[in-house]
Amino acid sequence: MSYAGKKRKLDKTRQDRVYFDSYSDVTVHEEMIADYVRTNTYRTAILKNSELIRGKVVLDVGAGTGVLSIFCAQAGAKKVYAVEACSIAEQAVEIVKQNNVEDVVEVIRGTVETVELPEKVEVIVSEWMGYALLHESMLNSVLYARDRWLKAGGLILPSRAELYITPISDPVVEDRLYFWYTVKEQYGVDMSCMSNFARRCIKNSDIIVSNVAMEDVLSHPARFAELDLHSVTVEELRTVKGRFTCESFGSAAVNAFCVYFTVTFPCPEKPHSLVLSTSPFYPETHWKQAVLYLDSPVEVVQDTPFSGEVSMFPSEDSSRHICIHVDYTIGEQKEQSKTFSIPDWTAEPQP
Amino acid sequence: MSYAGKKRKLDKTRQDRVYFDSYSDVTVHEEMIADYVRTNTYRTAILKNSELIRGKVVLDVGAGTGVLSIFCAQAGAKKVYAVEACSIAEQAVEIVKQNNVEDVVEVIRGTVETVELPEKVEVIVSEWMGYALLHESMLNSVLYARDRWLKAGGLILPSRAELYITPISDPVVEDRLYFWYTVKEQYGVDMSCMSNFARRCIKNSDIIVSNVAMEDVLSHPARFAELDLHSVTVEELRTVKGRFTCESFGSAAVNAFCVYFTVTFPCPEKPHSLVLSTSPFYPETHWKQAVLYLDSPVEVVQDTPFSGEVSMFPSEDSSRHICIHVDYTIGEQKEQSKTFSIPDWTAEPQP
Numbered sequence: 001m002s003y004a005g006k007k008r009k010l011d012k013t014r015q016d017r018v019y020f021d022s023y024s025d026v027t028v029h030e031e032m033i034a035d036y037v038r039t040n041t042y043r044t045a046i047l048k049n050s051e052l053i054r055g056k057v058v059l060d061v062g063a064g065t066g067v068l069s070i071f072c073a074q075a076g077a078k079k080v081y082a083v084e085a086c087s088i089a090e091q092a093v094e095i096v097k098q099n100n101v102e103d104v105v106e107v108i109r110g111t112v113e114t115v116e117l118p119e120k121v122e123v124i125v126s127e128w129m130g131y132a133l134l135h136e137s138m139l140n141s142v143l144y145a146r147d148r149w150l151k152a153g154g155l156i157l158p159s160r161a162e163l164y165i166t167p168i169s170d171p172v173v174e175d176r177l178y179f180w181y182t183v184k185e186q187y188g189v190d191m192s193c194m195s196n197f198a199r200r201c202i203k204n205s206d207i208i209v210s211n212v213a214m215e216d217v218l219s220h221p222a223r224f225a226e227l228d229l230h231s232v233t234v235e236e237l238r239t240v241k242g243r244f245t246c247e248s249f250g251s252a253a254v255n256a257f258c259v260y261f262t263v264t265f266p267c268p269e270k271p272h273s274l275v276l277s278t279s280p281f282y283p284e285t286h287w288k289q290a291v292l293y294l295d296s297p298v299e300v301v302q303d304t305p306f307s308g309e310v311s312m313f314p315s316e317d318s319s320r321h322i323c324i325h326v327d328y329t330i331g332e333q334k335e336q337s338k339t340f341s342i343p344d345w346t347a348e349p350q351p
Numbered sequence: 352m353s354y355a356g357k358k359r360k361l362d363k364t365r366q367d368r369v370y371f372d373s374y375s376d377v378t379v380h381e382e383m384i385a386d387y388v389r390t391n392t393y394r395t396a397i398l399k400n401s402e403l404i405r406g407k408v409v410l411d412v413g414a415g416t417g418v419l420s421i422f423c424a425q426a427g428a429k430k431v432y433a434v435e436a437c438s439i440a441e442q443a444v445e446i447v448k449q450n451n452v453e454d455v456v457e458v459i460r461g462t463v464e465t466v467e468l469p470e471k472v473e474v475i476v477s478e479w480m481g482y483a484l485l486h487e488s489m490l491n492s493v494l495y496a497r498d499r500w501l502k503a504g505g506l507i508l509p510s511r512a513e514l515y516i517t518p519i520s521d522p523v524v525e526d527r528l529y530f531w532y533t534v535k536e537q538y539g540v541d542m543s544c545m546s547n548f549a550r551r552c553i554k555n556s557d558i559i560v561s562n563v564a565m566e567d568v569l570s571h572p573a574r575f576a577e578l579d580l581h582s583v584t585v586e587e588l589r590t591v592k593g594r595f596t597c598e599s600f601g602s603a604a605v606n607a608f609c610v611y612f613t614v615t616f617p618c619p620e621k622p623h624s625l626v627l628s629t630s631p632f633y634p635e636t637h638w639k640q641a642v643l644y645l646d647s648p649v650e651v652v653q654d655t656p657f658s659g660e661v662s663m664f665p666s667e668d669s670s671r672h673i674c675i676h677v678d679y680t681i682g683e684q685k686e687q688s689k690t691f692s693i694p695d696w697t698a699e700p701q702p
Contacts, residue, residue, distance in 0.1 A: 026552035070540045094544045189421045193445045201377035
């Protein structure tokens with residue numbers, strides 16, 4: 001049988017089909033637009049800030065299909081520069097026309113680092129976040145745009161990003177290890193020794209992007225980093241790190257940490273901010289959560305303390321790929337460390 | 352936001368997790384062993400043929416974890432050579448020991464084209480089938496093994512493969528195109544013009560591997576090719592083709608063809624054969640079906656005839672990648688043609 005082809009997933013539901021099928025450009029945009037938490041929070045944030053946008057010049061960094069630019073036009077922007085490097089810019093031009101905002105929204109094909117705008121802007125809007133916030137993110141481009149094109153005192157939407165970590169107990173991975181013990185009953189062949197091999201394969205140093213179920217979360221999440229988009233520098237992004245402490249809700253076997261992010265929009269109305277959260281306690285988004293498996297599960301009881309430090313930095317192999325290093329102490333255990341990275345999904349699987 | 356990373360799917364259920372996570376070798380083997388239709392049909396076929404296997408020498412081509420080799424040992428084989436080129440051979444050695452059949456099953460690390468066996472064999476068993484039967488399949492290796500190592504009159508399990516085609520009406524793809532008409536109601540931005548772009552992206556020439564729902568199948572499937580593993584040659588595999596005719600069950604919009612395969616094992620007991628089917632009318636397997644989208648849907652009524660010819664041949668870019676060319680006539684329409692190929696999942700997505 002053929003290994004390589006079988007490692008990839010194709011299925012029939014929208015959620016599944018939305019990835020993958022032939023890497024068609026449309027798929028990723030469909031997924032983003034269909035992510036209601038994402039698109040609606042941006043829409044709400046832009047419309048709630050219409051006092052600050054009306055009559056102003058806006059730059060949309062990485063505009064994609066141009067939907068955020070059109071929200072800004074609807075909020076009364078005088079001009080929106082929708083900068084997009086990919087060929088989806090051609091669709092953005094059509095969508096802008098279809099919504100009769102071509103006098104306001106100007107789609108510019110190119111990277112924000114290379115395009116020349118005719119003027120400085122009062123507002124920057126961008127949906128730049130990647131998995132675990134920083135994986136293949138466009139944040140550096142947003143900061144470039146800020147330093148190059150944003151007038152002093154200008155608005156950045158979103159204006160803040162925060163990173164959280166929490167211990168979890170993921171039953172799926174333990175089920176997968178247990179699967180090999182069930183083979184004998186099913187087929188009469190004892191394959192239980194595969195469980196060790198499976199443990200080595202599954203509990204490796206890859207960052208797994210998946211939806212963590214709320215009931216698998218073992219403590220209140222701890223914020224370990226905050227980025228103020230008005231002030232953070234490209235240099236500071238080279239390592240984003242911070243300490244965390246939290247305590248177990250109850251007795252469980254901790255087998256992973258979960259890392260996720262929120263971004264915050266200023267909002268003139270109370271409560272004066274609007275949060276786009278990718279927390280496992282909130283509705284699912286296409287970002288899901290980043291799961292970091294420990295080498296072996298650790299039994300904890302109620303109030304067992306967790307503490308440590310998380311560092312996020314670009315991979316040496318590819319600056320757009322993120323690594324997450326965690327130093328952690330669970331209860332009375334001595335400190336342990338593990339470094340995780342997002343697997344290179346485009347690499348040829350090993351035979 | 353980051354496109355590349357978001358094109359890949361990672362999810363939490365077993366079915367999903369079983370692909371992907373870090374290309375760990377265990378994942379693909381877990382998926383194959385957990386595919387009950389696959390593993391149990393092989394097991395049943397081997398045990399039902401125990402009269403022909405008992406006391407005989409067997410070659411397992413591409414043995415993987417060695418499960419088929421152990422079935423053969425359980426069926427009374429005198430000796431089983433489990434030839435496996437990948438590192439999973441190391442696990443096969445352990446599993447063989449764990450099942451106390453190391454005197455019978457000898458795991459040999461290498462390709463069947465290069466290993467030297469100490470003797471000829473009376474039986475070849477192999478699970479060589481890929482998507483759409485021939486995508487990245489090991490059939491050429493099985494034929495090599497047959498010609499080099501199988502004694503005259505020997506047994507091959509399975510001994511026959513058949514390919515089928517049927518027209519289908521896939522609602523998911525039409526839903527996806529319609530999605531763009533729903534955006535205005537949801538977010539106040541008209542994105543309906545994306546539907547054309549989506550159509551071009553989705554209805555391209557990729558072979559999509561997905562589970563076709565029984566109710567989406569529009570006719571009795573038509574067999575268009577049959578391979579007798581005792582006689583087929585590598586030369587004949589360079590193009591596998593055949594004509595088909597079938598008739599619509601009822602009124603529908605045909606938007607794709609579905610191609611799938613069966614393999615057949617001889618069986619001394621009635622009904623004298625045992626079929627492993629990947630038909631949409633049978634329980635799901637990890638092979639799913641191969642879906643070939645037409646450029647536009649065609650309305651048909653009950654008994655509308657379909658006819659044409661299917662050719663399957665290796666891609667010019669990669670001989671292990673399969674192409675499917677379909678010449679087809681639907682009802683009174685003039686003949687049309689379309690060539691499909693499995694997308695290169697390892698290629699870097701286009702920005």
